[in-house]
Structures are given as structure tokens and as C-alpha cells.
Amino acid sequence: MNILITSGGTSEKIDQVRSITNHSTGQLGKIISEQFLEAGFSVTLVTTPTAVQPKAHPRLTKVIIKDVAELQTVLEKETPTHQVLIHAMAVSDYSPVYMSGFQAVKEAANLEQFLQQTNQEPKISSEEDYQILFLKKNPKLISLVKTWNPDIRLIGFKLLVNVPQDQLLSVARASLEKNQAEMIVANDLSEIQDGKHRAYLVSDQDVQLAETKSDIAQKIYHHITNKG
Numbered sequence: 001m002n003i004l005i006t007s008g009g010t011s012e013k014i015d016q017v018r019s020i021t022n023h024s025t026g027q028l029g030k031i032i033s034e035q036f037l038e039a040g041f042s043v044t045l046v047t048t049p050t051a052v053q054p055k056a057h058p059r060l061t062k063v064i065i066k067d068v069a070e071l072q073t074v075l076e077k078e079t080p081t082h083q084v085l086i087h088a089m090a091v092s093d094y095s096p097v098y099m100s101g102f103q104a105v106k107e108a109a110n111l112e113q114f115l116q117q118t119n120q121e122p123k124i125s126s127e128e129d130y131q132i133l134f135l136k137k138n139p140k141l142i143s144l145v146k147t148w149n150p151d152i153r154l155i156g157f158k159l160l161v162n163v164p165q166d167q168l169l170s171v172a173r174a175s176l177e178k179n180q181a182e183m184i185v186a187n188d189l190s191e192i193q194d195g196k197h198r199a200y201l202v203s204d205q206d207v208q209l210a211e212t213k214s215d216i217a218q219k220i221y222h223h224i225t226n227k228g
Contacts, residue, residue: 003036003043003224004082005029006075006089008051010067014096014133016122024090026051028197028213032086033060035217039225044082046074046089068092068138075141079148084224086155087142088185094135101128146180154181155220161189165200172202183223185216 007029011021108114172186191198201208210216
């Protein structure tokens with residue numbers, strides 16, 4: 001069984017020296033990868049340059065990406081040749097379209113046409129007191145997985161912040177159905193700290209509670225191998 005794992009957090013470029021990203025470390029993806037490698041599986045890990053990564057291993061293939069566009073290209077290529085996708089990467093919801101000073105935006109006769117421009121400077125000037133950054137929504141790649149491989153076993157992740165448990169589980173169940181996933185790992189950022197990582201592993205059959213990253217990795221492993 002070939003296991004495809006995504007890990008870390010994507011970064012979207014503003015100009016040649018700036019980008020917007022998230023705080024994902026890739027630690028959970030590393031631990032999940034190690035769990036499957038130790039059990040004798042072949043793992044393809046799609047991750048980012050700054051993410052924590054497992055050590056080199058004969059059965060480990062690493063693919064390094066930076067942004068959502070690169071991630072989509074890799075997943076479209078790799079998904080058809082794998083039986084399992086554990087999509088733990090924190091994928092940017094938005095990408096920068098254009099950055100401009102406040103006055104230029106204010107004076108634009110047609111905002112839609114204004115946004116058809118692209119920033120030409122390798123480094124956008126810092127002379128302005130205020131800058132306005134326009135963002136566009138990225139595609140939800142998890143929703144495309146089954147179009148690339150209808151038979152792949154999909155494990156997704158959902159992160160919210162400071163929400164009631166019933167809301168977290170409700171959102172996870174909605175993602176489970178919408179994306180035709182086998183399991184959604186639902187977690188709240190407020191419960192990830194000091195070595196603890198509380199998460200709810202939501203499937204059609206049940207909801208399992210995990211308290212650490214290692215616990216999450218073990219429960220995902222047992223779910224995949226017991227049903228495989």
C-alpha cells in the first residue's frame with residue numbers, strides 16, 4: 001500500500017521577498033510519516049521547505065512545494081498512484097493578487113480593471129504609510145482528490161479556533177460527506193499547546209478522541225491498516 005501524506009504549510013508570494021503563510025510546523029505530518037515507515041509502508045511526503053521533516057529513509061520519497069499551485073500539480077500527479085492520502089497540510093485559503101498604496105486604490109476609476117494589473121517590482125516600495133493587499137480565493141484541493149482518484153482512501157483535517165465541540169464535530173462531518181473522505185481529523189487551535197494535541201477523528205462509524213500528535217498518528221494508522 002502506497003501512502004501519500006501532505007504536511008507543513010503553504011506560502012503565497014506577494015513579491016520576490018515577501019509572502020503570506022501560516023504557522024503550521026509540519027510536526028504532525030512528520031510523526032504520521034514515521035508511523036507508516038516504521039510499519040514497512042512506502043510513503044510519499046509532500047511538504048514545504050520550512051516544515052519539520054522525517055530523516056531520510058529507503059521507503060520515503062519527499063516532494064518539496066511552496067504554494068497551492070505547486071501543491072495542486074503534485075497532487076494531481078501523485079494521487080492516482082497511491083492508495084491512501086493523508087492530507088495534513090495547512091493549505092492557504094487565499095493568494096495575493098495585487099498590492100498597492102491606499103491613494104492609488106482610492107483613485108482607481110474601475111476596481112475590477114485595476115486588479116487586472118500585476119506588481120512588476122521585485123520588491124514593492126515601503127515608502128507608503130499604508131498598503132492594501134488584494135487576495136483571491138484558492139481552490140479547495142481536498143474537494144478535487146476524488147476526481148483524480150475515485151478509489152483513494154482520503155483522510156482530511158479541519159482546524160478551527162475557539163469553537164464549541166459540537167460545532168467542531170458538525171463542521172468535520174460536513175467535510176467528511178462533501179469531500180467523500182473516510183475520516184476527518186478535527187482539532188481546535190486552543191487545544192494544541194504544551195505538547196498536547198487534542199483531536200477528534202471523525203468517521204461514518206464513530207468519533208475517536210486523541211490527546212497527542214503520536215496518538216493521532218497511531219489512530220490513523222490503525223484505522224487504515226484495520227480496514228485495508
